Amino acid sequence: MSNHKAGFKEKGVKLLKKIYKLASSVKLAVWLLFLLALLGALGTSGVIPQGGAAAQYSERLGKVGDLIIALGLDNYYRSIPFRGLFLLLLVNLVLCGASRTKVGFLDYFANGKANFSLGVLEREDAVRALRATGFSVSVGSDSAVFRRRWGFLGFPLVHIAPVLIILGALIGSEAGYIGTKIITVGDIALTFLDWSVEEERELPFVVHVKDRVTTFYQGKLRLSGLKNDGSTGAEFTAEVGRITPIPDTPYSLLVEEYNPETNDMRYFIKDGASTKGPYSKGIEKDAPLLIRPLAYKGFEVRQVVALVDLYPSEGKEDVTSAEISVNAPLDYGPYRIFLTAWGEDEEGAPYVGFQVTRDPGERLVWIGSIFLLIGIFVLIFFKGGWARWADGELKVKGSRSLIENLRCSFSKEEKSL
Template sequence: MIWRSLASLRLTVPLLLGLALAAVFGTFAPLEEGRYEIFYQRLWFRLLLGLLALNLSVCTVRSLLQRRRMLAVPTFPLNSADLDPPWRVLPEGLDRDRAAARLAALGYRVVAHPQGLLAQQGIGGRWGGTVVHLSLLLIMAGALLGGAGFVGTRQLHVGHEATDYFDWAAQADRPLGFTLRLDHFEPVHYPIELRLAVVEADGSRPPLLLTTREGETVELPRPGLTAQVEKFLPFEQMLFLQLYRDGLPLGRYQALPAGGKETSPIAFGLTLHPDAFRDPMLKQLHSEVSILEEGQVVKQGVIEVNRPLVHRGVTIYQTAHGRDPFGFWFAGFQLSRDPGEPLVWSGCVLLSLGLLTAFFRRWRVLLFAWPEGRGVLEPLRGFAGEAGSADLQVLLHALAVSVTAEAGTSADRYDP
């Protein structure tokens, strides 16, 4: 009795409705410390999920046992007069061999059975519901296992290292297990439109103002001399140019803002400096990091937004950036370990496959027998409702047509 109750839909439906209702309150309830997940980590919510997992587990086991019993030796009344409705009676002249051949031609897998023949179609769909149940259990197990992981943060200046992180759940520093070093950081912007001032070193002419942007090339007031805008650093107001003469590269030129402690170098009697620029639009955050173990670099990589770095099960995300009062860059990282993530992803893939199989590969099972010399059939699965009855009518018609066609062929073959 308890076994049946645990596998009953009368338990599944209230559990799903309760979880849905709780999720609504979890979405609109006041946040605790700005974190949504705290609501769903409460013991009562996890107990509901655990009861649903038990319900799915028992239901899956019962389903497997039922399938095994049904396909082992299914039986039905052998007296054709007792069969209702009457269309379960097979066409005249359709013996065992003809039925097996015709069913195989219609896409059924036919095997011998103590009562006659067992025909199956869409065997893959037989496991669709089971795969869905197993995938949901995998996702739940992965979510539960994820509680053994951690989420923490660490802020680093360029050139600095860290061997620990701040665990927000424990409100304490925890060892990371390796050393994280920030080698380089820079914010990447969309091409910045700027105005370039070209000044004669001797002051003989007024400055030439050119409007350009990163990636473009401008002509300088010297025969054949051009400059390609390579990169502009808006915070430092440094402009890097590549100089060319008649298409041949001459070298890199660093243009500094006018009026600073340092001035731009003189090239071909000209000095160049950025005069004005539009507000930059941030495109990406770019961090270059090294992973060290026992003082040795074991891994190097780039961390950007939506491009984390993974080492020893720890995923490192780019989350923040800034400059301190002295003008030095720092980057903020989130570090997390989720041991249940492989189970969750595997469950999601299985869930998709199970749903596709269940909806697009209908499992159908038919039992054929010939008691008292009269062929009869019993639909065991996949022919429920009016649509199933209509499909059975189509199948019987196809079998009858095959008998008629074979009889006609035989008559033509032996007609004197």
């Protein structure tokens, strides 16, 4: 009975070793990446319609449609197959990188396996050869010596990095949030449209849009002047920021700013050495002429800024006043708010559109990316090495080029004896 149990245990151990060998193989990583790329191509090609109702899939595709819904393929990149492959890739990378990471840390402390050894008769000769290849060592030192020790951390960093990146991506896709909302200036928003479920979702904060400020690259204007007697003067062209004579009058015009959204401008009228103004629509008392824009050229949008107040849903105790512009999103707690749209509704009321995101895995992705860049840099520019004396031999670990240089240095030492 004991022999039977021992044999069964041995078979179990062998099976686990085979599973581990397969799960930690580079070949499996390549296949998983291939399958992910294939599924990604199918997802973007539109072969499987996205975002439809469950009943639509059943009516059009029958049992295949039911299977699509069951696997979540109607929302492709959040589906069970796609996320499952990502999870398998994450496990594979952890197992693949575990051994290389362990070796890297062991070598950092000179406890790894040497790839070169040589019997040394004279310690001083070994010291000179090691110094010639870049090792920091003293004659009387019995401890391990190193050459660019940080180079051994390149492999751990490179193997840890993709694990962090994929883990961050999985966390972000599972626990993250993307929502949008159109808010009229002066109104507040309590909910946003959650893209993942296509339903309104209440957020833990309130957004109050106080105003929207749009600035433009200034251009040219076609203008006319309305005289005090009610007659309209000749049309003329003016550039923003330049003094322009007004035809058939003793006056000149300086347009300081024009807003094509409101068809209003801020202008001054010069009469010889005196300047009157500023004037704008509705604020033109005592103006010698009323200047009206007829057409414009240029005036492309330069910047759009939404002036907002944000506060927790529970109350207004902690109000945050901020600006959100096209190229400057606002970070509010774990959320990031982007300005993505603006315009006027059918009644002419100005509005802005926001996209709200929350990505709890973003920091892991950034850390993983930084680890990857540092690891690659270390592997390219820092060829690490260690050496230690053990049992009358000099044991060394390093790159192939380092070992060859060390061999050459020892050969020179032997010839000089």
